[in-house]
Amino acid sequence: MTPFSSFDDKPLASRLAELLLLLTAILLETACGSPGVPMPPSLELAQPVTDLRATRKGDKVTLTWTAPVHTTERRNMDQGGTIQICRSLAAMRHCDGPAGHIQFNRPGNKGGATQHENYQDRLPPASPQPSADYFYAVNVQNSYGKSAGLSNQVEVPAAPTLAAPDQLEAKLTADGVDLSWAPTPVPGSVSSLRFVYRIYRRESGATQDSIAGEVPVSSGPPGLIDRGFQWEKTYDYRATVVTVVARTNGAEQQVEGDDSVSVRVIAHDIFPPATPTGLQAVFSRPGQKPFIDLVWVPNNEADLAGYNVYRSEAGSQPKKINQEPLKAPAYRDTQVSLGHQYTYSVSAIDVRGNESPHSEEASESVPPP
Incomplete structure (x- = not known):
């Protein structure tokens, strides 16, 4: 009889137990030794901006948007890059010859508060047709100059604006605040444009303006009387010239020029009623x-x-x-x-x-x- 018995000589229960232990060892070795399926490297392309907005005042266009924090693969961005400011007289497919650019760093508020970006662009001095529009978009590039595409595109009128009204004066009278200013020169006649003086009034300490009145730009001395204020309050007045653009569909667009220097009025009532x-x-x-x-x-x-x-x-x-x-x-x-x-x-x-x-x-x- 040999010192070791063969597998076939063992009872059935012992043979099943040894087989189970062998299978368990194989499974454990497989689980510990396999690294799993490797993840592909990220392209690190920022998701395109979708909420670009534009406002124009004079020859300055202010762009605002929400800064991207995720890549197109829905991962957190791990690096910064460049944001191209794209401007064209027609809708764009690519950002050819950007009007400007800004650098952005790796987002530092993952999962935190929304970050907003802004950029102010100055329009070229040579104006195209008064009825034309400028199109704007932003293009977010990674550190390798790659992008997932342009943002949404926004339009602003390309019509010219006039200089800010000069020599604005305000005189308090019993009838109201008498406002006057020097006439603003108007360029040659353009059939699709008209110009209007707009006077803003803001109560001291307030954050919003009210329109005190509007007067068409003409050759005569400009002015108006504001009766919409309240006595015993303080107000600041400013004036601007609005370019009104007539569109082919009958609609109108407005572009404000730069503001005049503001003037302050203390509306203290020292004016008696009329004599009966x-x-x-x-x-x-x-x-x-x-x-x-x-x-x-x-x-x-x-x-x-x-x-x-x-x-x-x-x-x-x-x-x-x-x-x-x-x-x-x-x-x-x-x-x-x-x-x-x-x-x-x-x-x-x-x-x-x-x-x-x-x-x-x-x-x-x-x-x-």
């Missing part, structure tokens, strides 16, 4: 108590608070005889005596206490008993 007119005094004595009725033409100021009535007798100074401002242009004086003559005048007062001069006087006598 048409005062009449009439004596009446329907019963035992005599009185004198006063009537006059009403004022029409928006900030009118009411009227005051003044009375005097021979040799005396006028005295106010009403306690509160009268809302209506009429008054009944019951504090009169028989045999006396009274002289009346009225004034108008606004909500800020500014009082007008006295009206022309009206006299009336109370007959003796």
Whole structure:
């Protein structure tokens, strides 16, 4: 009998156990030794920008967009590159002769807040046809100069703009803020263009402007009166010339030129209402108590608070005889005596206490008993 028994001589249960151990060892060796399927190298092409926006002011075009943070393979970008600023008079397929470029670094906020980029382009001095448009796009290139394609394309009118209005002045009057400025020279007649002065008003401390008014550009001295403000507030005014482009489809596009120097107005109301007119005094004595009725033409100021009535007798100074401002242009004086003559005048007062001069006087006598 040999020292080792053969596999065939072992019981069935022992043979199955040894076979199971052998299979387990083979599986473990396979799992530990295989590196798996290798991932292909990234092309590192940034996803094209999809939210490019453009605004124009004068000859400057401001572009804004969201910076890409992922590649076309949906991986985080691991390197920076160059952003080409593309400009053309027609829709583009490629960025031929970029108008500018900016460098961008490897995004540092993966999964964090959105990063925004911007670029300001200055249009060429030689203007094409007034009805033409400039097309803009941005092209994000990796460090090898490769790109996944242009961004969305945006358009701005190529029409010329005029110089900013000069010598803007603002004078506060009872009727409003009187604005004036020097005329802006207009180029030769262009059938598809017209020009409009636009005046902006901004309340001190505010972040948005309001349009105070618009005036067509003409040969006459320009100006307007702004009545849309509120008294006792401070405002800054600025002026610009708007180029209005008539499109072939009947629509219009507007391009603002550069702004004038702003002027400040402190709208402190020191202006009284107009002096009342048409005062009449009439004596009446329907019963035992005599009185004198006063009537006059009403004022029409928006900030009118009411009227005051003044009375005097021979040799005396006028005295106010009403306690509160009268809302209506009429008054009944019951504090009169028989045999006396009274002289009346009225004034108008606004909500800020500014009082007008006295009206022309009206006299009336109370007959003796």
